[in-house]
Amino acid sequence: MITRPEAEDLLYREALLLDTGAWQEWLDLYDPDAEFWIPAWKDETTPTSDPASELSLVYYKGRRNLEDRVKRATSGLSVASTPRARCVHGVTNVIVSEAQDSAAQVFASFTVHRYDARAERSDLFYGRYEYQLRHDSGRWLIAAKKVILLNDVIPTVLDFYSI
Amino acid sequence: MTDWRLCNLIDDRPADGVFRLHRAIFDDPAVFTLEMARIFEGGWVFLGLSSQAPDAHDFFTTQVGRVPVMVSRDGEGALGAFVNSCPHKGARIAQTWSGNARVHVCPYHSWTFDSAGRNKAIKWKKAGCYPQEFDGTSHDLAALPHFAEYRGFLFGSLVADVMPIEDYLGEASKLLDLVADQSEEGVELVPGRVTFTYDANWKLQLENCADAYHFTSAHPSYIRILEERQREASDAGVVRSVWENSDYWKEEAEGIGGGSFSFANGHVLNWGIFGVSDALPLYERAEALKAKFGEDKRNWMFNMRNLTIFPNLQIAENASSQLRVIRPIAPGKTEMRTWCIAPKGESARARQQRLRQYEDFFNPTGMATPDDTVSYENCQRGFAGKVDPWLQSYVRGATASRPSGNAFSEMLGMAPERSVLADSQLCDETLYQSYYRAWAQRMAGAFGE
Missing domain, CATH: 3.90.380.10 (Naphthalene 1,2-dioxygenase Alpha Subunit; Chain A, domain 1)
Known part of the structure; x- marks a missing residue:
């Protein structure tokens, strides 16, 4: 069963890999069937809850889609991705809410400070993470990551590495 | 204020094969202020879909230019569009994106309006020692001078002098x-x-x-x-x-x-x-x-x-x-x-x-x-x-x-x-x-x- 220090280590590691652009190592944290989900908001207080019938900011089933996002961000063909904004994640309030031998649910809070050097503009994003983890071949993989973005009026752009 | 003339912002000479815009049309503050008054607050603008307020007393809020607007369906099922601002002190009546309310009570001084925008109550009116002239004034929410639906698409105008929506579209x-x-x-x-x-x-x-x-x-x-x-x-x-x-x-x-x-x-x-x-x-x-x-x-x-x-x-x-x-x-x-x-x-x-x-x-x-x-x-x-x-x-x-x-x-x-x-x-x-x-x-x- 996962301990809180182990869960914290995984979450902090993901944050560092995103902040430093270590894309392949970041992708390697994800299960091939992983779900990556950022709900939109239905009203002032309620995020969308069913990605099949309601709009999400991002919804992917399968790591393959995250690989597409990495490809686009690193292609040199996207003006919004070049030069890449500088980001730092702060991950806090980590709680292991469910722990089994080979599965776990982990909650956390996040802040991301983003500096877009091209626009000379700083932005702050904050919210909550909800992870489903799966133990496989001696390590923990991310089977699902749900990101509740609290400040969802998005300044121009928000990509996977700045949330 | 920069002394713009239209022909200095839009150079439109079809006979000469010329159509060009002056960059100031995009970044001049005086042009922007006039756009808000003349275009967004001076004619038809889109408000939302009728399906955003499907049932009696449903409402949703939006903006027309700088002006907050509430679209509300009354008890008989008729849609109306109102400036979302209390006639008393100006506070926004509805603060949420959407909702359902038979009455809207202003959170500041409790003036109350029904879903057709009619004033239903002024708190402590009798004790208020109002001058006689006050009773001769409408206390209803200000309705948009024009409001129209085309196939479920809702449009409104903050000015009265507009062509019918069918002609506009x-x-x-x-x-x-x-x-x-x-x-x-x-x-x-x-x-x-x-x-x-x-x-x-x-x-x-x-x-x-x-x-x-x-x-x-x-x-x-x-x-x-x-x-x-x-x-x-x-x-x-x-x-x-x-x-x-x-x-x-x-x-x-x-x-x-x-x-x-x-x-x-x-x-x-x-x-x-x-x-x-x-x-x-x-x-x-x-x-x-x-x-x-x-x-x-x-x-x-x-x-x-x-x-x-x-x-x-x-x-x-x-x-x-x-x-x-x-x-x-x-x-x-x-x-x-x-x-x-x-x-x-x-x-x-x-x-x-x-x-x-x-x-x-x-x-x-x-x-x-x-x-x-x-x-x-x-x-x-x-x-x-x-x-x-x-x-x-x-x-x-x-x-x-x-x-x-x-x-x-x-x-x-x-x-x-x-x-x-x-x-x-x-x-x-x-x-x-x-x-x-x-x-x-x-x-x-x-x-x-």
């Missing part, structure tokens, strides 16, 4: 029909609103929706992803795209692939032939729509269509289906409120396909829109350079532009003011002229001419 209303007719039950906004801002002028969004020229330049990273996904079509794990079925936008495509239509009052359409394909979620209705409306109109429902109803409504049916409301905040700041618009009653499978296509293309968290909005910001920065102030983006397609319509508009019985038929590389930019001629009409006299 004119022939472009047939393009709203193409949206409304996709389901017998009408259209709805899928739950989940996405709002974003960008640091540039609202008219850059107006233009981009009609811009066929930018697609392969601004979105090559998205196009490359689509091409890779198409090669792996057997992999159900990736989002299928509607673009894969069509090549009209590709450089190497030949023949007529689409074009543009311009209408009176600033409405425009940029369109392309998609074909009736199962890559579009509407495919499940293809036969039923053909039986009901005929093949021509059915095929038009499947075409790529980017529609602008001047000044603030855009409906983009390309990679998926999006309804956008443009809200200018400052000369260099714009807010976009966006929704997935969809035919009511479509299958769960079709709805899911529509959503996944939508998120990848339209969202500010997706793979295409950010490459547009960042480009708007690059334009806005560049507009500061006025050594040669005249922009050259408005005459591409000039010799292909024809008065009236063509065989494709005739399929809809639609008579636009001008039309262009285009191959993949023509990418008409004269359709923007329609925006700015409407703009100039609305701004006439504003500069003291």
Whole structure:
């Protein structure tokens, strides 16, 4: 069963890999069937809850889609991705809410400070993470990551590495 | 205040083959203030869909220019539009995006209004020692001088002197029909609103929706992803795209692939032939729509269509289906409120396909829109350079532009003011002229001419 220090280590590691652009190592944290989900908001207080019938900011089933996002961000063909904004994640309030031998649910809070050097503009994003983890071949993989973005009026752009 | 004259902002000389804009039209604060008064607060603007307030006492809120507005359905089922501001002290009455309320009680001093905007109570009125004149004054919410519905699309005007909505929409209303007719039950906004801002002028969004020229330049990273996904079509794990079925936008495509239509009052359409394909979620209705409306109109429902109803409504049916409301905040700041618009009653499978296509293309968290909005910001920065102030983006397609319509508009019985038929590389930019001629009409006299 996962301990809180182990869960914290995984979450902090993901944050560092995103902040430093270590894309392949970041992708390697994800299960091939992983779900990556950022709900939109239905009203002032309620995020969308069913990605099949309601709009999400991002919804992917399968790591393959995250690989597409990495490809686009690193292609040199996207003006919004070049030069890449500088980001730092702060991950806090980590709680292991469910722990089994080979599965776990982990909650956390996040802040991301983003500096877009091209626009000379700083932005702050904050919210909550909800992870489903799966133990496989001696390590923990991310089977699902749900990101509740609290400040969802998005300044121009928000990509996977700045949330 | 800069002493602008219209002819110094829009140089429109058709006989000389000249149409150009002065960069100040995008970044001058005085121009912006006049735009808010003359265009957003001086004529018809889009408010929302009637399906946003489906039942008695339902309401939703929006903005008309700088003015907060509430659209409310009364107990008898009639919709009304009101300035969302208490006549007592000016506070907003409704603070939420939407809701249901038989009565709205102002949270500041408890003045109370029913869902038809009528004042029902003034707190401690009898003890209030009001002068007699007070009773002769209406205490109701101020209704918008004009409010109208066309096929579920709601429009309002803060001034009384406007033409009927049918005349304002004119022939472009047939393009709203193409949206409304996709389901017998009408259209709805899928739950989940996405709002974003960008640091540039609202008219850059107006233009981009009609811009066929930018697609392969601004979105090559998205196009490359689509091409890779198409090669792996057997992999159900990736989002299928509607673009894969069509090549009209590709450089190497030949023949007529689409074009543009311009209408009176600033409405425009940029369109392309998609074909009736199962890559579009509407495919499940293809036969039923053909039986009901005929093949021509059915095929038009499947075409790529980017529609602008001047000044603030855009409906983009390309990679998926999006309804956008443009809200200018400052000369260099714009807010976009966006929704997935969809035919009511479509299958769960079709709805899911529509959503996944939508998120990848339209969202500010997706793979295409950010490459547009960042480009708007690059334009806005560049507009500061006025050594040669005249922009050259408005005459591409000039010799292909024809008065009236063509065989494709005739399929809809639609008579636009001008039309262009285009191959993949023509990418008409004269359709923007329609925006700015409407703009100039609305701004006439504003500069003291």
